[in-house]
Amino acid sequence: QKEVEQNSGPLSVPEGAIASLNCTYSDRGSQSFFWYRQYSGKSPELIMSIYSNGDKEDGRFTAQLNKASQYVSLLIRDSQPSDSATYLCAVTGTASKLTFGTGTRLQVTL
Amino acid sequence: DVKVTQSSRYLVKRTGEKVFLECVQDMDHENMFWYRQDPGLGLRLIYFSYDVKMKEKGDIPEGYSVSREKKERFSLILESASTNQTSMYLCASSFSDSVYEQYFGPGTRLTVT
Numbered sequence: 001q002k003e004v005e006q007n008s009g010p011l012s013v014p015e016g017a018i019a020s021l022n023c024t025y026s027d028r029g030s031q032s033f034f035w036y037r038q039y040s041g042k043s044p045e046l047i048m049s050i051y052s053n054g055d056k057e058d059g060r061f062t063a064q065l066n067k068a069s070q071y072v073s074l075l076i077r078d079s080q081p082s083d084s085a086t087y088l089c090a091v092t093g094t095a096s097k098l099t100f101g102t103g104t105r106l107q108v109t110l
Numbered sequence: 111d112v113k114v115t116q117s118s119r120y121l122v123k124r125t126g127e128k129v130f131l132e133c134v135q136d137m138d139h140e141n142m143f144w145y146r147q148d149p150g151l152g153l154r155l156i157y158f159s160y161d162v163k164m165k166e167k168g169d170i171p172e173g174y175s176v177s178r179e180k181k182e183r184f185s186l187i188l189e190s191a192s193t194n195q196t197s198m199y200l201c202a203s204s205f206s207d208s209v210y211e212q213y214f215g216p217g218t219r220l221t222v223t
Contacts, residue, residue, distance in 0.1 A: 032210050
């Protein structure tokens with residue numbers, strides 16, 4: 001079992017819709033959770049972090065964390081074509097390092 | 111604005127060559143990291159450093175070494191390049207009080223032939 005699992009996609013949503021990206025992790029000791037966005041041919045950039053159960057909102061982005069279910073998600077409201085990218089989930093483990101999922105590719109269609 | 115730069119965007123080397131990848135950050139970050147990114151495998155940590163002259167192995171250190179002589183510079187060394195080290199190499203940096211909020215450089219696409 002991979003430490004951090006994401007559906008590779010592509011996840012296709014129409015412009016203006018809500019995109020829902022999901023991530024599960026295996027280490028129950030994980031404390032910090034991050035979402036990075038990576039445009040094709042570019043490097044990852046941090047867009048959200050979440051440290052406690054519940055929701056955290058930042059503009060059109062909402063991160064959701066459920067530690068009991070070992071599940072973290074990213075919602076993108078009013079999706080725009082510029083949101084088309086690969087979204088990487090990253091989780092800290094007991095080894096005090098960041099472990100990345102392989103990413104979900106999001107396509108926002110016109 | 112945080113800036114992390116890497117010495118080359120594209121690099122082609124031959125098997126057995128010694129390869130140096132350089133990374134420089136201008137935000138006085140304490141932590142620096144080297145990752146490689148491969149399709150289907152995601153980002154994997156090679157080495158990291160929390161301070162000058164300090165280094166720690168990541169998940170896949172075999173075949174690599176690192177050097178951090180100055181706070182702003184972190185070098186990745188492939189002692190004897192092999193074809194299975196063909197990959198995208200990404201450097202990142204962060205502050206000590208926010209280790210996991212990492213800023214990435216543009217990457218170096220290394221091809222070993």
